[in-house]
Every structure is written in structure tokens, then in C-alpha cells.
Amino acid sequence: MLEQLFAPAVIIGILASGIQLATPYLYASIGEMFSQVSGVLNLGVEGVMLIAAFVAYYVALKTSNLILALALAALAGALMGLLTAFLSVTLKAEQGISGIGIYLFGLGLSDLLFLVLVGTPTAIRGFPELDLPVLSSMPVLGPILFSQNILVYFAFACVPLAWFVLNKTTLGLKVRAVGQTPEAADSLGISVARVRYIAVIVAATMAGIAGASLSIAMFNIFQQNLTSGMGFIAVALVYFGGWRPFRVMLGALLFSMVNALQLWIQTLGIGLPSDIAGMLPYILTIIALIFAARQIVTQPTALTKPFERGE
Amino acid sequence: MIQTVELRNITKRFPGVLANDRVNLQVRAGEILALLGENGAGKSTLMKILYGMYHPTEGEILVNGQVVQFKSPADALAQGIGMIHQHFQLVPGFTVVENVALGLKSSRGPLTDLDAVSKRVRELGAQYGLHVDPNALVWQLAVGQQQRVEIIKALYRDASLLILDEPTAVLTPQEVQEFFGILRRLRDAGNALIFISHKLYEVISISDRVTALRDGRVVGEVETKATTQQELARMMVGRQVVTRWEKSDMPPSDAVLQIKQLAVSNDKGLGAVNHLSLDVRAGEILGIAGVSGNGQRELAEAIAGMRRVNAGTVQIAGKDVTNCSPEQVIAASVSFIPEERMVMGVVREFSVAENAILETHNRPPLSKRTFFDFKQIDAHVTKLVREYDVKTPSLETPVKSLSGGNIQKLILARELARDPRVLIAAQPTRGVDIGATEYIHKRLIDQRAAGTAILLISEDLEEVRALSDRIAVMYEGEIVGIVPPDTSVEELGLMMAGAQKNL
Ligand SMILES: Nc1ncnc2c1ncn2[C@@H]1O[C@H](COP(=O)(O)OP(=O)(O)O)[C@@H](O)[C@H]1O
Ligand SMILES: [Mg+2]
Numbered sequence: 001m002l003e004q005l006f007a008p009a010v011i012i013g014i015l016a017s018g019i020q021l022a023t024p025y026l027y028a029s030i031g032e033m034f035s036q037v038s039g040v041l042n043l044g045v046e047g048v049m050l051i052a053a054f055v056a057y058y059v060a061l062k063t064s065n066l067i068l069a070l071a072l073a074a075l076a077g078a079l080m081g082l083l084t085a086f087l088s089v090t091l092k093a094e095q096g097i098s099g100i101g102i103y104l105f106g107l108g109l110s111d112l113l114f115l116v117l118v119g120t121p122t123a124i125r126g127f128p129e130l131d132l133p134v135l136s137s138m139p140v141l142g143p144i145l146f147s148q149n150i151l152v153y154f155a156f157a158c159v160p161l162a163w164f165v166l167n168k169t170t171l172g173l174k175v176r177a178v179g180q181t182p183e184a185a186d187s188l189g190i191s192v193a194r195v196r197y198i199a200v201i202v203a204a205t206m207a208g209i210a211g212a213s214l215s216i217a218m219f220n221i222f223q224q225n226l227t228s229g230m231g232f233i234a235v236a237l238v239y240f241g242g243w244r245p246f247r248v249m250l251g252a253l254l255f256s257m258v259n260a261l262q263l264w265i266q267t268l269g270i271g272l273p274s275d276i277a278g279m280l281p282y283i284l285t286i287i288a289l290i291f292a293a294r295q296i297v298t299q300p301t302a303l304t305k306p307f308e309r310g311e
Numbered sequence: 312m313i314q315t316v317e318l319r320n321i322t323k324r325f326p327g328v329l330a331n332d333r334v335n336l337q338v339r340a341g342e343i344l345a346l347l348g349e350n351g352a353g354k355s356t357l358m359k360i361l362y363g364m365y366h367p368t369e370g371e372i373l374v375n376g377q378v379v380q381f382k383s384p385a386d387a388l389a390q391g392i393g394m395i396h397q398h399f400q401l402v403p404g405f406t407v408v409e410n411v412a413l414g415l416k417s418s419r420g421p422l423t424d425l426d427a428v429s430k431r432v433r434e435l436g437a438q439y440g441l442h443v444d445p446n447a448l449v450w451q452l453a454v455g456q457q458q459r460v461e462i463i464k465a466l467y468r469d470a471s472l473l474i475l476d477e478p479t480a481v482l483t484p485q486e487v488q489e490f491f492g493i494l495r496r497l498r499d500a501g502n503a504l505i506f507i508s509h510k511l512y513e514v515i516s517i518s519d520r521v522t523a524l525r526d527g528r529v530v531g532e533v534e535t536k537a538t539t540q541q542e543l544a545r546m547m548v549g550r551q552v553v554t555r556w557e558k559s560d561m562p563p564s565d566a567v568l569q570i571k572q573l574a575v576s577n578d579k580g581l582g583a584v585n586h587l588s589l590d591v592r593a594g595e596i597l598g599i600a601g602v603s604g605n606g607q608r609e610l611a612e613a614i615a616g617m618r619r620v621n622a623g624t625v626q627i628a629g630k631d632v633t634n635c636s637p638e639q640v641i642a643a644s645v646s647f648i649p650e651e652r653m654v655m656g657v658v659r660e661f662s663v664a665e666n667a668i669l670e671t672h673n674r675p676p677l678s679k680r681t682f683f684d685f686k687q688i689d690a691h692v693t694k695l696v697r698e699y700d701v702k703t704p705s706l707e708t709p710v711k712s713l714s715g716g717n718i719q720k721l722i723l724a725r726e727l728a729r730d731p732r733v734l735i736a737a738q739p740t741r742g743v744d745i746g747a748t749e750y751i752h753k754r755l756i757d758q759r760a761a762g763t764a765i766l767l768i769s770e771d772l773e774e775v776r777a778l779s780d781r782i783a784v785m786y787e788g789e790i791v792g793i794v795p796p797d798t799s800v801e802e803l804g805l806m807m808a809g810a811q812k813n814l
Contacts, residue, residue: 064387071681170417177413184400186463187364188414298404309364 004268005261006120010042014260015144019152020218021256022249024210024227025051026155028234029248031206036217037166038199039179039302045207046231047106048080052211054110055121057118057222058117060124060215070151070212077208079215082199089196109169111224118222126220127151128216153215158235163245175199179300181297182307192307207231233285240288243298251288258284313391313471313503314375316361321370323356323527330356330528333370335691336417338472343494345502345535347511347547349713349744353527354507355397358474362394370592393470395461397477403450407443407460408432411467428467435466439496455486462493472503480742483603483770484804491517509547509744512541512773523547524743539610548746554777556756561780567764568614568733575606575613583609585788591733594757598779598788598796599768602807605716606788607768608650609739614766615647616640619769627733632751641670646726650737650768656722664692664701666710667725688814699724700750716747723754730792734758737768752778770801 004010028045035042056073062067072128075083080102085096127149131137135146166172174195177185210230233255241248262277316338323331330353338344348354349660359365361372362383372376380389384394390799401410412428429445436442443461449457452557458478465473475594477486494517498504508514514521515535522544523531532545546554568591577583583606591597601607612618614625616637624633635643649655657666668677676687692706699773703713703718710718721738726734736755740748755778759765775782780794784806792806 038535055609063461110467168423169421169422170412171421173405173413173423174411177405180404181400181402183398184410186393187384187396187400189383190414301404 005264010264010268012140012143014264015257016147016258018145018253018257019261019265020055020148022252023152023213023218024230025234025237025252025256026158026249027206027210027213028231029202029237029252030158030245031210032173032204032234033162033203033238033241033243033245033248034166034199036201036303037243037259037298037300038175038196039182039300039305039307040196040200041095041099041235041304042081042083042084042088042200042203043096044080044084044106044205044231044236045210046227048084048204048207049211049214049227050106050110050225051080052077052208053215053226054113054211054222055208056212057124057215058113060126061118062142064125066216067128068168069216070209073212073216074205074208076130077211078201078205080208081204082197084204085197085200088200089193089306090163092308095304098230107180107225110222110226111297114222114224121221121223123221124216126215127217134290149217150219151209151217155213159249166245171195171198176298176300178307179302182302182305183309186307186309193208196307207234210234233282236285240285243300254288255281255285268284312501313340315373315753316375316392316472316503317444318357319359319371319373321357321360321372322368323345323365324368325362327743330362330527333369334524334527336522336529338503340471340503341498341501341505342519343498343517345514346507346524347509347514347521347567348524349542349653349746350545350558350716351744352524353549354524355476356527357524358476358505358507359380360792361387362392362474363720385790388468388470392463392472393525394467394470395465395476395478395487397462397480398497399457399462401449404448404693407452407463408445410460410656411445411464411545413723414641415468417507423813425807431467432463435463439466439500441466443732446738453485454557456686458482458490459493461615462497470504471501473497474505474507476715477508477808478506479508484772485602486814487513496753511547511745512542514543515540544745545732546772547769552745553749553753554773555750556777556782558745559760561594564595567593567628568766569624569626570610570614571624573610573613573625574621575609576621577606582639583788584613585775587785587790589783589790592608592622593675593764594759594762595780596759596765596767596778598774598775598782599766599785600782600807601770601776601785601802603770604787605807606739607785609786609788610649611650611735611766611768614735615645615649617647641729644729644732646729646731646734648719648734648736648739650741652718652722653711657710657718660709662707663696663701663721664688664706666721667695669694670725671729686781695724695728699727699754714744716743718748719743719751723751727754727758730761731763734763734765736765737770738770739767740769740771740774748774773802776800776803 004088028049030044052073055076056069059072061071084102087093088095129147130150132146137143172192176193178195186192216225237251239247240251259281260282265272265277266274318334318336321331321334334357346354360367363384363386379390408425408429411432412423412425417424418427432445433812441463443456443459482490492502506518519534521533521535522529525547563705572588573584573588575584599607609618613620620634624631627645630643632640632643652658659723671677678684699720702717740751755765769779776796781793782796783790783793786807786809
């Protein structure tokens with residue numbers, strides 16, 4: 001039975017769905033990375049993803065306009081980001097607790113809206129696969145990498161983009177500074193609150209896109225707790241990646257590849273209890289986190305610490 | 312370019328505290344003004360007002376004769392005022408250039424222009440002797456170099472008045488000399504400088520004029536040439552200060568602390584103390600002089616049981632305590648005043664009372680059968696606080712909100728209350744103001760008279776010379792010589808640089 005797994009078609013299938021599965025993690029964790037690098041632990045990612053996933057689904061259901069659906073999901077994310085920033089930055093709320101609040105809010109609200117506005121799950125037509133000319137007809141790599149929907153391509157494009165913004169722009173410099181030593185940034189006339197608002201809103205907007213990538217590109221449906229913990233995994237991936245975009249991507253890929261593997265194991269009916277197979281990615285995450293190296297240079301030492309002027 | 316800056320009638324009130332009271336002060340281009348005052352005199356507050364971090368309750372600021380109002384440090388910087396804080400405002404995970412570029416407009420719009428910044432950093436470095444590698448990570452730099460980065464940051468922003476808040480507190484004596492060279496160069500280039508300190512000899516040697524603050528008020532303004540350390544001390548403290556101590560003659564006595572062939576490693580695992588032998592007798596103060604980082608800290612911690620001994624022995628009154636736990640060392644009647652008082656000396660968040668009983672809380676009379684006797688504790692701590700002149704609003708006040716001098720007095724009270732046979736005092740007056748320093752010195756002398764063997768580790772040569780019966784000079788983990796206390800500073804300096812061995 002196990003040899004089934006090693007058939008070329010199956011391997012290609014696993015890798016291709018691994019790439020696709022990585023998409024929501026990439027958006028959510030790359031966004032979350034911005035927030036954390038600026039010193040705000042945005043633990044509510046999961047809730048933001050849920051609300052945005054519903055918004056995208058609902059708009060797509062009603063209008064069939066996927067671009068509009070995506071845009072409004074991102075906007076919903078941004079608004080949740082504004083709320084998160086208001087709680088964490090302006091009110092200086094304890095970030096772990098307020099994050100759980102945001103999560104529960106998102107979980108409840110998305111479910112409520114779904115029950116009231118939709119009721120029965122109806123599949124929608126999501127973003128289609130977009131075969132990149134020439135590239136997609138390459139053997140092996142073509143179907144794995146270049147025959148995905150457009151949100152997948154953008155997700156991977158976000159990684160170098162995030163690296164560039166963090167390391168090569170004045171905004172990135174400020175984001176990193178307020179996450180490590182907000183007092184230093186403040187003494188140079190930088191508004192710590194403003195930079196953190198920007199970072200948190202960027203993070204939540206990307207979490208919104210992550211949610212949309214589930215409901216209008218991957219599953220093409222909405223149901224209660226659609227994300228089932230992905231947002232929390234995304235937070236963990238940021239730690240795992242040591243606040244570096246490419247390592248965060250590696251983490252997302254590793255996690256989703258194992259996830260794809262276990263899905264295929266279940267699909268192929270290989271004699272491994274599905275519960276155990278389903279646990280694999282999470283066990284892996286915990287192990288990986290234990291061994292994730294501490295990053296002296298990139299670690300936002302002011303993470304979760306509200307900034308207050310004066311000594 | 313700043314010609315003159317003037318503060319007129321500045322008053323600053325915090326809830327319950329009048330930090331500045333109608334302060335007047337001027338500084339001109341091409342001069343170094345020393346702002347002198349004890350801890351809590353209001354120096355930092357006044358300077359933060361000048362730098363736009365605080366808003367004055369009353370009074371005005373004039374730059375080149377024009378009244379200005381600062382909403383934030385950015386406004387002050389725009390007028391050419393830069394400040395180097397007591398606690399550096401650097402991002403440790405950033406490179407030097409990144410720290411300099413932070414918050415500046417970039418010539419490449421939204422993209423950083425680190426290469427251009429780096430070039431200018433090198434130029435400034437060459438111009439003023441502020442040498443530092445622009446691409447080095449700040450957390451890997453020595454404190455003295457970090458300070459240069461701070462100065463470069465200010466100069467890069469075209470500051471021509473530099474406010475330096477206790478810049479020498481973190482420097483070794485050698486670094487201070489180098490640093491003064493930089494200040495003179497800055498002054499000669501036409502900048503104005505305000506140098507904050509409570510160290511008199513520094514003020515005398517670097518400044519052109521002195522303004523002294525006490526309790527938020529200006530208590531004196533003098534030309535440096537026309538004053539003396541004694542006069543400045545009197546201004547600052549408000550009374551005559553003792554710097555020379557009469558010590559009773561020491562009767563011949565036995566060595567209580569005996570160190571033989573001691574070898575200890577530092578945090579990096581490298582040899583810090585190399586087969587060092589030393590005896591301290593009852594009723595004696597043995598001073599250890601040396602540039603910091605020559606193994607003094609490791610020596611003290613090894614004796615106190617806080618660091619592993621690799622070889623050799625430590626004996627207290629004939630009893631071997633090598634590699635004993637701190638608790639056992641305490642039981643052997645050793646008291647320890649650690650160098651890092653906020654880390655090893657006290658628990659920051661604990662109250663005055665809790666800190667005062669850290670070592671004795673678990674035995675009678677302070678506790679009985681695992682329960683505290685709060686009446687006893689209260690009486691005990693009240694007595695200590697009164698006896699040792701610890702200024703605290705209450706016994707429940709968290710220790711972190713006391714001033715450095717009062718924390719040190721509290722530690723001293725706790726350690727001396729046990730009437731130890733051996734006292735290890737590491738940098739007991741570092742960062743402590745003159746009044747408290749005088750008090751701590753007096754206590755050490757008293758304890759000497761009571762027969763305690765005292766090992767005094769200090770970078771302050773004046774302190775070592777004033778208190779010690781013998782001075783051991785430490786260099787690279789070894790004692791390079793033991794000399795009498797009247798040895799000149801120059802000679803000690805040479806030995807501290809490892810130049811001379813006359814055991
Ligand atoms: N932010 C603040 N809030 C309340 N009191 C303060 C604050 N900053 C300083 N103080 C008080 O003002 C007085 C002067 O402090 P400071 O200016 O730091 O003195 P110095 O720098 O001369 O040691 C002290 O009594 C201090 O406790
Ligand atoms: Mg101060």
C-alpha cells in the first residue's frame with residue numbers, strides 16, 4: 001500500500017497541493033511577521049481570517065465578482081486590523097488576551113453572519129487555475145508550481161516583497177526599530193504608535209487575503225470555523241521563521257507539505273489512522289518550534305510590550 | 312548653527328515633585344558647560360525640557376535670542392539641539408548606519424540610502440575622532456563605541472548643541488580620557504556642549520563653566536578656572552564633604568579571607584582569574600585597583616559562591632568554602648555588595664522590606680516554623696532603614712523606584728547588619744552621588760574598626776587610595792603588585808596597564 005505514495009503522479013500531486021495549501025499560511029504569517037516585527041503580537045489572525053473568508057465568500061456568492069470579493073475581504077481584514085491596533089497600541093491592552101478576544105469575535109461573527117445571510121453551504125466558483133504559458137508545460141515542475149490559481153502566485157511573491165520592504169525601505173527600518181527599541185525610535189521623532197498601526201493593519205489585511213484564499217480559491221465554500229487553527233499556526237510559523245521572510249516561507253512549506261502528505265495518505269486509504277495522520281503537521285510544528293533558533297538580530301525584543309514615553 | 316541657548320525661569324512640576332524651580336541657564340557656541348548636581352537634583356529633567364521631551368510647567372527657551380517652543384525632540388533637533396541620553400537610545404539589533412539613518416529622510420525616497428549615510432558616518436568619524444565601523448552591529452560594540460554612535464547620530468542631524476547626560480558613568484578611566492579628547496575637538500569646531508556629571512574631577516578637567524543644581528534650583532554658576540573641587544562639592548551637597556578619612560591604626564591580626572591559587576573563568580569560558588593568591592586580615596581594607604574586565608568581577612563572584620572555581624581554594628577563617636553555595640558562604644559570615652546592584656543586589660520588584668530580609672527571612676526571629684513574623688520583620692527593617700539613612704517613602708515601596716544611592720545603602724544595611732567577618736564590596740559607590748558615597752565610605756571605615764576583613768574592589772582610584780590599608784593591583788587576572796595606599800595615581804595607573812611587577 002505504502003508504495004502507492006511513491007508513484008510519480010502521487011508525488012507530484014502531493015507537492016502541488018502542498019504548494020497550494022501553503023498559500024493561506026504565507027499570507028497570514030508574512031503579514032503577522034510585520035505586526036510582530038513592529039512589536040505587536042497579533043494573536044487574533046484566526047478570527048480575522050474567518051471574517052474575511054466569509055466576506056469573500058458572500059460577495060462571490062452574490063456577485064460572482066471575485067476581484068470585488070477579494071478587495072472587500074482585504075478591507076474587512078484592514079478594519080479588524082484597525083480594531084486590533086486600537087486595542088493593542090492605543091489602549092495598551094494585554095496582547096495575548098485581546099488577541100484571543102479578536103479570535104472569538106471573528107469566530108462568532110463569521111458563523112452568525114453565515115447562518116443569517118446564507119444558511120446552507122453552497123459551493124461557489126472560485127479563482128480558477130491559471131496555467132502560466134510555457135512554464136506550466138514543463139514536466140514535473142509545471143504541474144507543481146505553474147498550474148495554480150493566481151492567489152498562490154501572489155502569496156509567493158509576497159515573500160521577497162516583504163523582505164525588501166523590511167530591509168531596504170525606510171518604513172521597514174522604522175518597523176524593525178519600534179519592535180526592538182521603541183524608546184530609541186521615539187527619541188528620533190518617529191511616532192511609535194503610527195508605525196505600529198501601519199504594521200498591524202498590513203498584517204490584518206494580509207490575514208484577510210489569507211481568509212479569502214481559502215473561501216474563494218481553495219475550498220470555494222464557507223462553513224463554521226473554516227480555518228480550523230490555520231491562523232494560530234501562522235503565528236507559530238513567524239516564531240519558527242525567526243522573523244525572516246524566507247525562513248517563514250520555509251516553515252509554511254514544510255508544514256503544508258506534511259499536511260498535503262497526510263491528506264493524500266487519508267485519500268489513498270493507507271493503513272494509518274486518520275487521526276494520527278492529521279496530527280502529523282502539528283506535532284511537526286511543535287518539534288520545529290523547540291529547535292527554532294533564537295534570533296538576536298531580528299528578534300523584536302519589545303514584542304507584546306506597549307510603548308509608554310518617559311522612564 | 313547655534314550661537315546661544317538660554318533657559319529662562321524654567322519650572323517643572325511632576326505630581327508631588329518640583330523637579331526644576333525657576334532655573335536659568337545659558338550656553339554659547341565654542342564652550343563646554345558642566346551641569347553639576349547630585350542624583351535627583353533635576354539635571355535630566357531640565358535637559359529633557361531643552362530637548363523637547365518634557366514640556367516646562369513655566370518658563371521659556373531661547374535659541375539665538377528667539378523664543379522657541381518644542382513639542383517633541385524632532386523640534387529641538389530641527390533647531391540644532393541634540394541629546395545623548397544616560398541610557399543609550401540605540402537599536403541593538405541594528406548596524407551603526409541603520410541606527411544613524413533611522414528616522415531620517417532618505418535621498419532615495421522610500422528606499423534607504425545606507426551607503427550614503429555610511430560615507431558621511433566615516434567622514435564625521437575622521438573629523439572628530441569618533442571612529443566606529445559603520446557596518447558593525449550595535450549590540451556587539453563596547454559601551455564606549457556605542458556612545459560614539461550616539462554622538463554621530465546627533466552630529467549627523469546637524470546638532471550644534473550637544474547635551475551629554477552623565478556620559479562618563481559607563482566609561483572606564485581610559486575611555487574617559489579618550490572621550491574628553493572628542494569633546495574638546497567638538498568644542499573647538501564651534502559646537503556648544505552641555506556636560507552633565509556629578510564627578511567633580513571630571514567637571515574640573517573638561518568644562519569651561521559650571522552651573523550647579525540642587526533640589527531643582529540653581530545654586531551656583533562659576534568659571535571653571537576660578538573654582539576648586541571643594542567649592543563645587545559644597546555647592547552641590549550644600550555642606551562640607553569629607554573625602555579624607557582618619558583611620559585607626561590596625562593592630563596585627565590574622566588573615567580571615569585566604570585565597571590560594573584561585574582560577575576562575577568568565578562568562579565566555581575564558582580564564583579570568585589566573586592562579587591568584589591573596590590574604591585579607593581582620594580589621595583591614597584591602598583595595599583592588601584595576602581597569603574593569605581584568606577579573607575583578609569574577610574574583611568577587613567566586614568568593615561569594617556565585618561562580619565556579621576551577622582550581623585553588625577560598626578559606627574563611629580557616630574554613631574551606633571553595634565552590635560552596637552562596638547560602639553556605641553567607642553562613643560562613645561573608646557579606647557581598649555586588650557590582651551589578653540591580654541584578655544581583657536586589658530584586659527590583661520586591662519592596663524595601665522584602666529586599667532587606669532576603670538572606671535572613673528563613674530563620675528566627677524573622678520567621679518561625681515557616682511563617683513570617685511580620686512584627687519582627689517590620690521592627691528589624693525599620694531599624695535598618697533609620698540606621699542606614701535609606702530615604703524611602705515606605706517599607707512597602709518597590710526598590711526599583713528608589714535612587715541608586717538609596718538602593719546601595721539598603722544593600723549595605725542588609726549586608727552589614729549580619730556583622731560579617733568578611734565583606735566583599737564591589738564598586739560600592741559607582742553611580743552613587745557624593746552624599747551617599749561619603750556615607751558608604753564612613754560605614755566601611757566603621758566596619759573595618761569593628762574587625763571585619765574588607766575586600767574593596769573599585770575602579771575609582773581616589774576611593775581605593777582613601778580607604779585601603781593596602782592596594783593590590785589586578786591585571787589580566789593576576790595581582791601584579793601590592794602597594795601602600797599613598798602610592799601615586801600615576802604609578803597605580805602604570806601598574807594597572809600591566810607595566811610593572813613588584814610583588
Ligand atoms: N517622569 C517623572 N515623573 C515623576 N517624577 C520624576 C520624573 N522624572 C524625574 N522625576 C523626579 O524629578 C526629580 C529630578 O529627577 P532627575 O531630573 O532625573 O534628576 P537628575 O538627573 O539630576 O538625577 C527626582 O526627584 C525624580 O524622582
Ligand atoms: Mg539624571
